[in-house]
Amino acid sequence: MPASALSPTKYKLFFAFFWIVWAAIHAWVLQEWGYSFEASWVDSAVSNMWLAGISLLIITSLRYYLPRKESFMYLSLMCVGFAGIWLGCTKLTIDYAADQSISNTFNQSMPIRFAIALLISGCVILLSVLWYTLEDQKEQESRKSEAEKMSRDAELYKLRQQLQPHFLFNSLNSISALVINQPGEARKMIQQLSDYLRSTLKKEDHMWVPLSEELQYLHLYLEIEKVRFGHRLTAEITNDSSALAMKLPAMLLQPIVENAIKFGLYDTTEDITIQIYATAGDQLLTVTVKNPFDPEISQPSKGTGFGLRSVQRRLSLLFARNDLLVTSATGNIFITQVKIPQQ
Amino acid sequence: MIKAIIIDDEPLARNIVKEYLQDYSQITVVAECSDGFEGVKALMQHQPDIIFLDIQMPKINGFEMLELVDHPPAVIFITAFDEYAIRAFDAYAVDYLLKPFAKDRFDKAIQKWLNMRNDNTPQRFSPALLETAAQTPLQNSRIVVKSNNKIKIIPVHDIQYFEAADDYVKIHTPLGTHLKNKTMQYFEQLLDARQFVRTHRSYIINIQQITRLEPYEKENYTALLTTGVKIPVSKTGYMKLKQVLGL
Numbered sequence: 001m002p003a004s005a006l007s008p009t010k011y012k013l014f015f016a017f018f019w020i021v022w023a024a025i026h027a028w029v030l031q032e033w034g035y036s037f038e039a040s041w042v043d044s045a046v047s048n049m050w051l052a053g054i055s056l057l058i059i060t061s062l063r064y065y066l067p068r069k070e071s072f073m074y075l076s077l078m079c080v081g082f083a084g085i086w087l088g089c090t091k092l093t094i095d096y097a098a099d100q101s102i103s104n105t106f107n108q109s110m111p112i113r114f115a116i117a118l119l120i121s122g123c124v125i126l127l128s129v130l131w132y133t134l135e136d137q138k139e140q141e142s143r144k145s146e147a148e149k150m151s152r153d154a155e156l157y158k159l160r161q162q163l164q165p166h167f168l169f170n171s172l173n174s175i176s177a178l179v180i181n182q183p184g185e186a187r188k189m190i191q192q193l194s195d196y197l198r199s200t201l202k203k204e205d206h207m208w209v210p211l212s213e214e215l216q217y218l219h220l221y222l223e224i225e226k227v228r229f230g231h232r233l234t235a236e237i238t239n240d241s242s243a244l245a246m247k248l249p250a251m252l253l254q255p256i257v258e259n260a261i262k263f264g265l266y267d268t269t270e271d272i273t274i275q276i277y278a279t280a281g282d283q284l285l286t287v288t289v290k291n292p293f294d295p296e297i298s299q300p301s302k303g304t305g306f307g308l309r310s311v312q313r314r315l316s317l318l319f320a321r322n323d324l325l326v327t328s329a330t331g332n333i334f335i336t337q338v339k340i341p342q343q
Numbered sequence: 344m345i346k347a348i349i350i351d352d353e354p355l356a357r358n359i360v361k362e363y364l365q366d367y368s369q370i371t372v373v374a375e376c377s378d379g380f381e382g383v384k385a386l387m388q389h390q391p392d393i394i395f396l397d398i399q400m401p402k403i404n405g406f407e408m409l410e411l412v413d414h415p416p417a418v419i420f421i422t423a424f425d426e427y428a429i430r431a432f433d434a435y436a437v438d439y440l441l442k443p444f445a446k447d448r449f450d451k452a453i454q455k456w457l458n459m460r461n462d463n464t465p466q467r468f469s470p471a472l473l474e475t476a477a478q479t480p481l482q483n484s485r486i487v488v489k490s491n492n493k494i495k496i497i498p499v500h501d502i503q504y505f506e507a508a509d510d511y512v513k514i515h516t517p518l519g520t521h522l523k524n525k526t527m528q529y530f531e532q533l534l535d536a537r538q539f540v541r542t543h544r545s546y547i548i549n550i551q552q553i554t555r556l557e558p559y560e561k562e563n564y565t566a567l568l569t570t571g572v573k574i575p576v577s578k579t580g581y582m583k584l585k586q587v588l589g590l
Contacts, residue, residue, distance in 0.1 A: 165423065169423035169443065170356070172443045173353075173355070173356055173359065173423065173443040173444075175443070176443040176444075177356065177358045178355065180362070227355070228353050228355065229353060229354075230354045230355070266352075266401060267401045268401055269377060294401075
């Protein structure tokens, strides 16, 4: 929604000033033609108050609906329509409120009044269209540069994601520890780590994948963390069966679960449970991640860091909405909820 | 007998050190800890000769842990990846091992330390080196202190002001005052200069706490904090404040 053409105070003042001058000219012309002072001013005040009102209506309505370039027909009709409305309103007011002589002269000069109203509403329409088109362009440009910046950030983030040095080296170290005494476990972990890395590599940001695939991938990730941290980590993944086929942007949940692991597992010493559940709504997939955190040490809501921010940005880029990612904390449980509209 | 302690939050990572240590009958692992708090306790209880220390751990990291110990033993750092740390502990740790590490690399580290021990090379940290090393990004946002044998983590934004007190610095927070064995200079360098200003030789103020500046004698000022405390501001301190506050 562009800002109204009349939102800057400067333009408001200009608008008011124009109508005062215009009304004065109107009254002056009528006086020159031999009307009494009072009649001229009543006529001018009623006509121009309505005309100013109609102009405001035009400016406001074009703010909410700006016709595309081709619809000059629509604009012309709008122009005639508004001039007609003005004529009707003004006539009724004058008939009702002013005395007979003023009303008579008004009726005689209706065609020329209509022509002037047509001209003025035409001008207001043109100026409004010009203003709102420019505003629209400005907004589009800033959106474009924002989108470019975001794609740069996303690229950087992806690079970091692929590297994930801490996760990778620590996992390799765990494998190294398992090799002698639990070779079977070691082999299993190598398998999981490979599968995990492979799916990281092959996924593109613009891809949409079914929830089942994304959950499988999170499962792998959590299994690896379970080996690293032994009995401390329990992961519960539950879902509506109808949710499995619903789609979501690839790797969207990854940073959320990573965040949960970071605050839930890396920053605490107790046994923890990370809960992930997916529910299917009406054209809406909702995924909720719950993790404990240590309120004394970290405030995940404050330092959401790059992970959650990137999710937020991706969602607003994809759906033009900012309400799809919601985080909250109750006691020592941090809840992240993401909603994905289905297309 | 040589006493060793392993401090790492991942059990498997501790196992691997224990396994490698089996070849050294003279070294006994007296404790295993899974976070820095436990580490501090175990260090005080056992007075080990050497510790194997992970950097990234829950609650407080390895550097913060060492800061809390009065006479840290020899340290071999074991870490996965710490771009900030590697450079720094190069300077003074006995050695550092990057996960995953092989047996011969581990042996080399132990051998190095055993040689140093025999030669009586000083193995203790110099506090100054520890300070540079400990400046990981985390340290700009929180300060770890020990009071009454309890470890406290103070978020930096909760701090009202720092006050010099002989060899210590008093850290004033809404929940009380803590002492830390550091210099004013250390904090001045560590903290974000846009938030903390050294207004006086003996004071560093959190500028968000200032409600008013009042002239006091000639060329000097006092800063009134939200808590009602008055802090002296020297002439140069006033210039710095003006700059930061954009006056």
